[in-house]
Amino acid sequence: IPVTPLGRVFAVVWMVLGLALSSILIGRMSATFDAETASVPFNSAEELAGKKVCSYASSLGRWYLPESVSYLPVIGENIDECGLMLERGEVDAVVMEKQIMAYWMKSNVWARQAPVLVGDAIATVPMGLIFSQNSSVVEAVNERMIRMFESDVHRNIKDRWLKLPHRNEPNDEIQWPIVGTAIGCALLYGCYQLLPRRWRMTAEVKAVTYAAAAARKASDSACACSVAVESSITAAQRAMQQMTPDI
Known part of the structure; x- marks a missing residue:
């Protein structure tokens, strides 16, 4: 990919597309594995x-x-x-x-x-309602049930409360915390790639300078510790020589 603004845009789009496709593939594979392991133990x-x-x-x-x-x-x-x-x-x-x-x-x-x-x-198992022979509520109950089944009330009740949850089907619910984090990282990378080359080089030089200073400081500390340890060893050897009697 050429190092140009258009090339950087293409790289960002390619990265986001690859991230989305891989996420969909992993989600489908996970749902398939869950469906295979969550088999119903009793069917008869x-x-x-x-x-x-x-x-x-x-x-x-x-x-x-x-x-x-x-x-x-x-x-x-x-x-x-x-x-x-x-x-x-x-x-x-x-x-x-x-x-x-x-x-x-x-x-x-x-x-x-x-x-x-x-x-x-x-x-x-067939089920039904039983009324007395001369009951006066038979027509009213039948009429009320017919109106309920013809309207959306029965379907809404069935879908909300009387429908089994499909736990063996893939879960297509979007996990926004994960998706949002991935999109945010992709946008940050895209913004960095689209920055002018001079700003990017300045940021990279600052980062390298900071890393070199930190490494130099760590090296100086290691040298100081080494000198201190050597001085302590020399002093200990001299003290032992003074304490050891001549034979």
Whole structure:
């Protein structure tokens, strides 16, 4: 690259571009390694054999969690109780509704930071509302639910609270402290390269002069220490000669 203002600009642009590309490559590699290591340990009920499983008393032994799997059942009243057992290491897995797990993972402090993963659904259980035969609230409830599902309310609630965090996907969040530091260093280097040659030479001469003065001072100190040590050794030898009797 020629040592000209245009050449310096090209060098700075090339350096910034290389820094950005290498950062993207390293980030993608790190995300890929994290995704491979963060695999879900259980994806079916059969894989729970020999494990301590926390769930509702009504769920343990049902068709989707049969006793023939030979898991160790642990009864929990709710997701908070089972989650606390999971945090303490008292159970190996929790089997509950996926939406409730998603809400717990977003609202619980430990679950947000811990490497907790949710596998695929092991069963689909139909659920509904039961009313008395002559209930007067059936039409009102149905109308209210239809309005909620047709509006953005249901989608917003689902995305905010009932959607599982995708922890196996790459994290595209920008780390501004690291990016800002890199950009700042690149800008400083660019400004230095774009300075007039006379100013750069003056700064370099000052730096070399300061380094030479520091080296000279260190050398003088070393010489002074050497002279002092030699003088001390000579004085000690003379004292020993005076103290040693002639034989």
